[in-house]
Amino acid sequence: MMTFSELLQKRRAIRDFEDKAVPLPLVEEILRDATLAPSASNNQPCRFSVVQCRKAMKNLSDESKACLLKDHDDKKIALNPQYVNLLQDENFNVFYNAPCLIFVAGPKSAGSLDVDAALAAAYIMFAAAARGLGTCWVALGANIRDPQLRGELGFSENLRIVAPIILGYPKAIPAAPERHAPEILRVIAEAR
Amino acid sequence: MMTFSELLQKRRAIRDFEDKAVPLPLVEEILRDATLAPSASNNQPCRFSVVQCRKAMKNLSDESKACLLKDHDDKKIALNPQYVNLLQDENFNVFYNAPCLIFVAGPKSAGSLDVDAALAAAYIMFAAAARGLGTCWVALGANIRDPQLRGELGFSENLRIVAPIILGYPKAIPAAPERHAPEILRVIAEAR
Numbered sequence: 001m002m003t004f005s006e007l008l009q010k011r012r013a014i015r016d017f018e019d020k021a022v023p024l025p026l027v028e029e030i031l032r033d034a035t036l037a038p039s040a041s042n043n044q045p046c047r048f049s050v051v052q053c054r055k056a057m058k059n060l061s062d063e064s065k066a067c068l069l070k071d072h073d074d075k076k077i078a079l080n081p082q083y084v085n086l087l088q089d090e091n092f093n094v095f096y097n098a099p100c101l102i103f104v105a106g107p108k109s110a111g112s113l114d115v116d117a118a119l120a121a122a123y124i125m126f127a128a129a130a131r132g133l134g135t136c137w138v139a140l141g142a143n144i145r146d147p148q149l150r151g152e153l154g155f156s157e158n159l160r161i162v163a164p165i166i167l168g169y170p171k172a173i174p175a176a177p178e179r180h181a182p183e184i185l186r187v188i189a190e191a192r
Numbered sequence: 193m194m195t196f197s198e199l200l201q202k203r204r205a206i207r208d209f210e211d212k213a214v215p216l217p218l219v220e221e222i223l224r225d226a227t228l229a230p231s232a233s234n235n236q237p238c239r240f241s242v243v244q245c246r247k248a249m250k251n252l253s254d255e256s257k258a259c260l261l262k263d264h265d266d267k268k269i270a271l272n273p274q275y276v277n278l279l280q281d282e283n284f285n286v287f288y289n290a291p292c293l294i295f296v297a298g299p300k301s302a303g304s305l306d307v308d309a310a311l312a313a314a315y316i317m318f319a320a321a322a323r324g325l326g327t328c329w330v331a332l333g334a335n336i337r338d339p340q341l342r343g344e345l346g347f348s349e350n351l352r353i354v355a356p357i358i359l360g361y362p363k364a365i366p367a368a369p370e371r372h373a374p375e376i377l378r379v380i381a382e383a384r
Contacts, residue, residue: 002196004194004225004319004322007196008228024379024381028374031374031376032373032374033200034374035371035372036200036203036368036371037314038205038317040331042369044371044372046375047377048374048375048377049376049377049378050376050378050380051380052379052381053380053381053382054382056380112331114306114310115306115307115309115310115354115355116310117307118307118310118311118314119313121307121311122314122315122318123314126314126318137230139232139304153378153380154377155377163307177234179227179228179236180227180236181227182220182224182226182227182238182240183239184220184240184241184242185239185241185345185347186344186346187216187244188242188243188248188344188345189216189245190213190244190245191245191247
């Protein structure tokens with residue numbers, strides 16, 4: 001049991017994990033918590049896929065890296081130069097060799113899929129932190145296009161991956177990088 | 193102090209509030225918690241505006257309703273018929289006469305604004321629930337285009353509103369509407 005303030009401190013981006021599997025029933029518990037996230041008109045559009053095999057994860061990392069670099073070369077996206085170097089490094093695994101990876105996806109047709117999936121992702125990250133686990137949303141891992149790999153994840157053409165989240169037991173919980181104070185542009189106060 | 197499971201139960205969509213103001217320092221505390229939300233490349237793109245005046249809130253509700261109905265008439269969006277009736281009802285306030293309203297917005301140029309703002313919104317909703325307050329993300333309240341109203345909120349042309357969140361002391365905390373079990377499409381298990 002921890003206070004909300006402790007939970008906020010524990011929910012940090014974790015990329016360095018103990019070499020210890022996350023039991024599937026624990027992943028299922030976390031995903032059950034995630035179903036309590038609000039969604040537009042209570043549509044509950046999110047679908048999940050869980051990867052616990054490091055070899056499969058490596059293949060998914062390679063695919064996402066290749067797709068991102070191709071889009072950059074084709075000028076469909078403009079990657080930051082530091083990301084280009086990182087993605088070109090064969091030894092860089094976008095999923096940081098985590099013991100577990102959860103994909104949050106949903107129908108392309110759902111207009112509010114991005115925000116609904118992000119809310120579910122926040123629930124996953126808090127639910128994991130509350131159980132002593134660490135997570136990191138790895139946006140570089142979302143570009144999976146190869147039909148065979150998508151098939152293995154159960155993601156048909158009409159589903160879009162929004163949030164790949166790595167999960168495991170953290171080696172350490174780093175302090176939060178500095179945040180600026182909330183930028184409150186206006187306060188329209190109650191008329192007296 | 194509450195367990196995470198209690199926090200999940202308390203974080204419900206609340207639309208019926210006590211007639212009791214939310215002190216600004218409490219709103220500021222909640223927004224400070226929201227700055228701890230993760231964001232793509234730690235960009236922290238979110239900006240906030242707080243409305244505590246019910247007259248201003250009514251004007252914002254009227255503006256958003258009118259803009260949505262215009263877009264529907266112009267066939268830019270296709271509203272569900274039940275929403276059309278609701279939006280045409282003069283007495284319907286999209287913000288449910290809440291004592292407080294927080295807008296989460298950010299630069300249109302930020303590619304991941306939707307998900308970054310949704311993560312901040314999740315933090316706001318949990319931070320409020322942890323303090324005995326209720327919230328509801330009111331998507332129907334996001335369509336504020338009138339330059340004067342936008343100016344009063346401090347939202348220049350280059351900012352986009354993602355999440356209007358009403359805030360107050362709940363009259364009651366309803367049970368969660370039914371959720372389906374998490375749809376886990378595949379589990380790719382560790383090779384033995």
